[in-house]
Amino acid sequence: LEISLHWNRSKQVILVAILLFISTTQAAAQEGDSLGPTYLVQPGDTLSSIALRFDISVAELISENGINNPDALNVGDPLRLPGIDWIDGTLILDDVQLGDSYLGLRRQYWLDQASFVRLNRITSPNQLYYGFSALLASERGENTNSARSVLAAGQSLLELAIASGENPWSLVSQNQLNGTWEALSGDILFTPRSDQTGPSNLPSTIENVSIENPGFVTGKTAVIRVQSNANLELSGKLIDHELNFFEESDGVQVTLQGISLSSGEGNYTLTLTGQDENAFFSTQQVIRVDGGNYQRETLTVDESLLDPELSAREQVQLLEIANHASPEKLWTGFWGAPHPYIDVINSEFGIARSYNQGSYFGYHFGVDFGGGTGVEIWAPAPGTVIFAEPVELRGNLTILDHGWGIVSMYAHQSEILVSVGDNVQSGQLIGRVGNTGRSSGAHLHWEIWANGVAVEPLDWINLVFP
Numbered sequence: 001l002e003i004s005l006h007w008n009r010s011k012q013v014i015l016v017a018i019l020l021f022i023s024t025t026q027a028a029a030q031e032g033d034s035l036g037p038t039y040l041v042q043p044g045d046t047l048s049s050i051a052l053r054f055d056i057s058v059a060e061l062i063s064e065n066g067i068n069n070p071d072a073l074n075v076g077d078p079l080r081l082p083g084i085d086w087i088d089g090t091l092i093l094d095d096v097q098l099g100d101s102y103l104g105l106r107r108q109y110w111l112d113q114a115s116f117v118r119l120n121r122i123t124s125p126n127q128l129y130y131g132f133s134a135l136l137a138s139e140r141g142e143n144t145n146s147a148r149s150v151l152a153a154g155q156s157l158l159e160l161a162i163a164s165g166e167n168p169w170s171l172v173s174q175n176q177l178n179g180t181w182e183a184l185s186g187d188i189l190f191t192p193r194s195d196q197t198g199p200s201n202l203p204s205t206i207e208n209v210s211i212e213n214p215g216f217v218t219g220k221t222a223v224i225r226v227q228s229n230a231n232l233e234l235s236g237k238l239i240d241h242e243l244n245f246f247e248e249s250d251g252v253q254v255t256l257q258g259i260s261l262s263s264g265e266g267n268y269t270l271t272l273t274g275q276d277e278n279a280f281f282s283t284q285q286v287i288r289v290d291g292g293n294y295q296r297e298t299l300t301v302d303e304s305l306l307d308p309e310l311s312a313r314e315q316v317q318l319l320e321i322a323n324h325a326s327p328e329k330l331w332t333g334f335w336g337a338p339h340p341y342i343d344v345i346n347s348e349f350g351i352a353r354s355y356n357q358g359s360y361f362g363y364h365f366g367v368d369f370g371g372g373t374g375v376e377i378w379a380p381a382p383g384t385v386i387f388a389e390p391v392e393l394r395g396n397l398t399i400l401d402h403g404w405g406i407v408s409m410y411a412h413q414s415e416i417l418v419s420v421g422d423n424v425q426s427g428q429l430i431g432r433v434g435n436t437g438r439s440s441g442a443h444l445h446w447e448i449w450a451n452g453v454a455v456e457p458l459d460w461i462n463l464v465f466p
């Protein structure tokens with residue numbers, strides 16, 4: 001009896017202690033809530049841009065923060081935001097990086113869905129494209145004292161917890177899930193411990209993903225470089241094109257993908273898929289494609305010259321030939337000129353042409369260099385000849401394969417001076433300018449395709465691709 005009495009007393013003591021603890025923490029939380037959030041002034045901010053962002057008035061901002069000189073706003077200054085009581089902490093802006101996702105960002109910054117949506121005024125997770133300036137509630141990386149694990153196919157969160165020696169409920173809480181059932185295979189989850197850093201929403205085998213100049217722009221060659229610490233078999237998809245990754249150096253893989261002129265600017269999905277000896281992952285990222293700055297032309301020509309079917313047929317024929325992804329890269333550094341008169345451009349790449357009051361529409365997939373019949377055409381980079389014969393539109397056509405999915409084309413030649421299978425060197429004479437095929441005057445029409453998509457050829461002279 002004495003023992004049981006003792007038990008009851010200690011239970012009472014514990015209960016009282018718990019109640020006291022709950023009431024004090026609640027009081028503390030309420031005090032904290034009443035403070036509201038603080039926003040740190042970012043480069044380029046003005047009082048009116050901040051007021052607009054948070055839907056409050058400039059006058060309220062000034063009076064709440066006791067601002068004397070509205071023009072003397074310093075980057076990093078903390079500002080109180082009057083009237084905002086649904087979120088706490090320090091608000092900052094951060095660009096969405098490759099590998100970030102709606103769920104991943106929320107997990108990293110501990111933001112619930114309602115606050116995240118309200119802060120960023122988004123209506124769909126698809127609006128969080130790469131480079132989007134997102135409002136977040138603390139410093140990035142607060143949650144990076146954790147490793148990333150991929151939930152393997154058929155593996156449950158419970159099994160992952162057991163395998164990593166964790167409590168499944170702490171994994172649920174750390175990953176802002178409602179229950180263990182919400183984690184699906186392929187999900188990248190935070191697991192405690194470890195000091196690994198890197199893209200948040202990619203598995204820890206990936207150390208870095210970078211998008212290089214010129215980025216995602218219609219008619220340009222996008223370069224995606226992935227650095228990993230494991231033997232990773234990478235694949236992916238960008239705007240309906242299967243990506244081909246090639247090993248640049250130990251642990252570094254690169255893909256070169258043309259962004260089609262006809263894609264138009266807008267949001268698209270980039271999918272990265274990887275497989276190593278242990279795990280499979282697949283992650284999607286919304287990316288923003290900007291429109292290139294190309295001209296428009298309205299032309300009136302003889303109807304007999306307009307044959308969309310022929311043009312489409314030749315495009316399919318060329319795609320079959322050009323869809324080469326030879327694993328050996330044959331060039332290094334800048335490409336040379338294909339022709340002696342590269343300053344004499346008759347027609348630029350990417351021009352959108354509307355013919356005969358819109359009866360036909362097309363893009364100029366190459367750049368036209370002037371110069372008369374017989375002018376020399378040179379290989380601008382080492383390559384292998386994969387096509388050398390006449391076609392209907394482009395006339396006498398040579399196609400060079402430079403490896404890694406990059407091919408170049410030389411159209412309307414008067415003479416082809418190479419044969420299929422030849423290996424050519426940079427600067428080598430490969431043909432002569434002419435007026436064959438559907439052409440109105442001698443010129444060199446030069447195209448470069450990156451993984452099946454025509455891109456701005458001059459970029460390859462002016463920029464260094466991997």
Ligand SMILES: [Zn+2]
Pocket residue numbers: 347364366367368445446
């Ligand atoms: Zn042309």
